Amino acid sequence: MNDPTENNELDQLISEYRGGTVSRRHFVKMAGSLGVGVAAAGSILAACGSDEAAAPATTAAPATTAAPATTAAPTTTAGPTRGGTLKEGYDLDFSKHDPITTNWYDPAFFAIYEALLTNDPDGNDNHQLATSFSKSADGMEYRFDIDPAGKFHSGKPADAAAVADFLTFFKATSFIATLAAPVASYESEGDQLVVKMNNPWVGALGPHKTGYFRVLCMDTWNEAGGMESTTYGTELADGTGPFTHEEFVPGSHVLVKRWDDYPGSNTEYFENKGAAHLDAIRWTFIPEASQRAVQLENGDIHTLKGPAPQDVSRLESNSDVTVYRFPEWSGYILTMNQDWDEYFGDVRVRAAIAHLIDREAMSDAVFFGDAVADYGPLPPTDKFYDPVVEEMITYDPAAAAALMTEAGWALNGDGIWEKDGTVLSFEFAVQAESINEAVATTASAMMREGGVDAKVNVVDRAVIFEKQATEGKGAAPMTLFYWLWPIPIDVLNLFVNSATIPFPNMSRANVPAIDAAMSAWTSAGTAEEGQAAQSAFQVAYCENVPYVPMVTRNAVFAKRNNVHGWQPTLWNLYPYYNDVWIEG
């Protein structure tokens, strides 16, 4: 079902490349992310008449990005060996292993839990907990077959009733569940889970593949105290995944161990049909960005997510290491809190700020080119991306100045916009983390150049939440926010919908056109309706500028070459661990 859009994208990419708006390197990267193999990319380039298409230098990068093609034929003939602890370096801190109450989901969710479905390396739907599924012709009902003999780690049954139990509760309690708003109910009928829709929705399966919709055992969860539990997710967790929860130390590490009773996965593309090869997996949070690559190079860790951007090319040139890079479903955005009406009440001010951000320069400077500019809410790789946004809030300081003047602001003696005694000078709160700080520092300097004085205030993790969530002027006027979500449109809905003020609608945006576009999306029954709704959303977003979209970085994963079966893809946030084994 993805193929048509993919081809459209590919066509578009080729035309961009021909038109000279996309560099060769960029092209290869993008093509790789779209599942085009190296050879194919090379031939496309050749067809485009690039004089250096076949230069050896170009093949180094795509060799890794095109990994989906190469894993099909592993180079080693020896079979997987059992045992060992996979040590994985990780660039984010850990949140507790409870899909219902967690703040975000971690790679351990992919080891402990399973969702109904997942994406295969090509982005197609594949089974996980469900053994098969069907969709009714009118799009109002989905039926998932669940193995009646399924068990959670605790030994409690993981049958259709248990799954329905969880999803029903989840939909009723978690704010994340609004992602699946068009779902009317989850019910079990014998060995089937029946998902009934309020309206046919083209995006219905999307949320159910994410980490939050991973199925846990409600009985265990309730026994541990339910919403008020202080133990679930920290001391215990009960899912159906191939590994069991062992240890959870935020700020340091997380440990899971093989579940020997794992019955095997329903996911077709996993080669391992039984219990996991690995004895255990240990994820270590490495807050110091530059340490991550060093630890991988030294063999202290086997695999890694998120090396510092400046270290990526070095890792790529290391013959012991394989690097995977593709655009992430994420974005760095500036929030502009409209409770600070004097600054951001006027859309022209917000648009002016958006015109001041030189996204290409930011991408080069902070990410060493490993990022793409965002001119609208969706990353350019999203299948619903509408290039029309590229003409709207572009980098254009002159346009910014014109807008400010039109809105009645004038530059004061310090070169900062001022209107009726209000100086456009405000706090810009940023969470203490090196890339966040770098993005914010760059953005702040760009704004200052255009007469907007956003004073960076680096704060702790616990404080940034207050700066974004507190009602009224208790929150900071501007903050930097980094979102990461496999189905961008769904999470963006949360940030812009007037129903989610004040949090997570951090800008307190209340734009009827956006609300309307979002509700059109959640009631879109066909791909065409979906595309129309999303295009409308993107245009409304760029016209009203609730946030300033800036850049989407590449997700970068790396592994040492003695690790096999570890396969990060564009489509899931994290790799799966069923097939992973360590050689030697």
Place this chain on the structure above:
Amino acid sequence: MSFVESKIGPGESAPGPEKTPVLEIEDLRISIASAGSSFEVVKGVSLTVCENEIVCLVGESGCGKSMTALSVMGLLPRGVARVTEGKINYEGLDLLSLQSRELRRLRAESISMIFQDPITSLDPVFTIGSVLQEVVRSHRNVSRAEAKEIAVRALVQAELPDAADRLDSYPHQLSGGMRQRVMIALAIALDPRVLIADEPTTALDVTVQAQILENLRARQREREMGMLLITHDLAVVASVADRVAVMYAGEIVEEAPVEELFADPQHPYTQGLLRALPDISVSRAGLYSIPGRVPSPQTPPPGCLFAPRCEHVLDSCWEGNPELKREANRSLRCFNPQPFEVR
């Protein structure tokens, strides 16, 4: 004269010329280096100490008498002061040419020394018994028990009360006088031939001073040691000395048997010192002090070093430093000696 009669203890006959010298210092010169420049603090001192004889070296502080004493022991502060010329003979051995190891053997065994400040001169972290025994055992190949016996005997001889019980005491548990007795015990434990005492009573209470001196003198007499006693206190000199050498600004200016010196001081500096003694001048108009100050090493006077302070100074005194002239059993360094008047 009254000073001599005040002498403590048995006033045995003055040492005769037949006595054998145990320590001979010849033309000793010592320099101190400081802040890039160096200057002489001892300028050609010659001195002889015989068996069973107490020689007192007298002078104001800073005149070089302590340096002279330390140079005998080879204990001049390293890197700061050094002997530039001269000879120091102990029973025919030239101490200055000895290896440090040989010199170390002589210390305590043949020549020992008592220092001015008993408070700081004992290692605070060891008991006095352990230090005494350590010294004994470093020279004599004896058992612990024997060393302890020697230590106790020395302490008894130094008249430390309850000597045997004090072995396990730390210095801070003893009074100043007791500590000086420990120092004496250390010095005499190994029966040295020469004992050097540098202001041994200066830091003590007046009541204790006499006892310590008496004890020192008794030990010296019974062992017939040669003793070099350094002091600035003429009362001490009068009470124990056999012969006296007076030092001024690094030179010996007068040397004589004690009775003769007190009866007939010839150098104006000696005369001034005597005149400054309270029991002489108290009947006169107030306390006497020698006018002026000791010349600083940076600005030495051109001729006789005492000229700027001398009552009887001549023009010739400003032109050249007089030689030390030996006459019978005394010597003198002066161009213009005048008879002593008690004023």
Place this chain on the structure above:
Amino acid sequence: MKHTASRLVYTVIVLFVSSVAVFYAIRLSGGDATAAALPGSATEEFREEFRDRLGLNEPIYQQYFTYMGRILSGDPGNSLTNNKALTTMLSEHGRNSLILGGTAFGLVFLVGVPLGIVASLRRNSWADQGIMSMSTVAMAVPNFWLALLAVWLFASRLGWLPSAGCCGPKHLILPAVVLAFEGIALTVRMTRSSMIESQNSDYVRTLRAGGLSEWRITCKHVLRNALIPIISLAGLRIGQIVGYALIVETIFGWPGLGQVLVNAVLRRDYPVAQFFSLVLVALVVVGNWVADTGYTIANPRLRKSS
């Protein structure tokens, strides 16, 4: 002994005052405890209920007494972020910190004292001047920068040592050396001047006059006297190591008390932040007391009074 006892009373008072200071400092800091414990989606009512449950809505002095009561009863509570018992965390991370801090502490004295002795014995020689110049420079190099340079050289460039992690002997080398570095430099200087002072003391002159060998005087008497003031400053070294551990453990990813504390402060995990600050302060205070007692034992002048 009376001295030691009164120091003990004083130590207890200091501990009490510290506990109040630490408690207030952390409680008054900004940031919401519920941010650490609850998901962003939690409602305000639920947050309020949570604060009630933790007693965060009571008057702060009452919170203090409740809290101290729990600590003294041996159950300081659990972490807000992962609900681990603080006592368990203390034993796990405390062990790591003891390994690192103990090694650094050992290095400070095992390296610093001998170097200082060598410098003092070869005074004004090239060895002395070399050691002293290096210690002067070493004191000027900030340890966080040193840590970066060490990682860059030994981990990145040469690949001899791991850049971070726990807990093998190889992982220990870099953080321990970095942590000890300034302490070593200070100890070298102190040992040297203390040795020189001791060498020039009157009692050493007495011992020389007693004919003892230089070697014996130095090894037994000079050293013993010179080490006394160094022992008395061991307490300060403990404080320094504890303080720097906050930085060094974070840089090297060493899962000790310091790293946990910094993390807890950053995420407003009050129970952990309070408890671990208190533990570190207690460590410093008790360390000072032990050093002081050691000083008393080593120094006969304080041991018995006549």
Place this chain on the structure above:
Amino acid sequence: MTGIENSRSSHALAWDERVAAYEEEVRANPWRKRLREFTRNKLLFTGSLLGIAIVGLGLLGPLFLGSDYAGQSLRNTHLPPFTDGYFLGTDQYGRDLLVRLCIGIRVSLLVAAAITSIALVVGMVMGMCGGFLGGYVDRVVRSVTDFVWGFPLILVAVLLAGGLGQGLLPVILAVGIVNIAAITRVVRGEVVVLRTKEFVEAARASGVSNFRIMWRHLLPNVMAPALVLASYYVAVAIIAEAGLSFIGLGAQPPLPSLGKMVADGRGFLRLNHWESTVPGIGIAGLVLSVSLIGDGLRDVFDPQLRHEAKGVEKG
């Protein structure tokens, strides 16, 4: 005593003059001797030269280079020294490292000055009151200083930063408080000795008020040792500020603090190590110069300490 002067010969007078001239030279300007010691003192000389160079760079540099420490040039990032007109190169945002070094030195110096002033003033007052007044005042002073003295500085700062938020103020307060204890201890020790001196006893006997005695008689006497000590604590302050900025508690971006610059550059050691090497050398140089000056000052003002340190025997 009087008789001699009449009979003074021309020789005697000539020598008197020479001595008098020498003494006059020593007495007339006690600073001259110190100055001479100053120039002769290698530590002080080297330290001062280094210090003057670094401080001069901080103060004068921006006059010539401009003080646009925040200005970015994203096309010129990570430049090594001597490239494209950037003397020390640029950082990750293409900001001129030389300009940032200059401003960073200023920040370091200002923070160190603030910390040391606080420590000096409060420490002197507390030390003098404790040492002179004795009794329970002294007991309180001693308890407080002993209490603070043993506290790990970084821990104090982390706790204070929690309470006051990030920025330079909590750093100044935290380091200031710990340094107060250090100064207080020394001043108190000096005053306890001075209290028994004749001139103080005399002043007290003649009914001079405590405040006046402290102000007129004690202050001038404790000033020199306190200043010498303070020079050491300038070094402590510089290192502490850098360390705290390094872990993100000090200066907020884009204001450059040397510690923060080291932290910013740490990710790019492989790429352009100068980004953290330059500020690192800046800190080390600053601290080195301050501690050399401190050592030198101690030699000049406190010769006894020097003799002990250099091994010249007393007496």
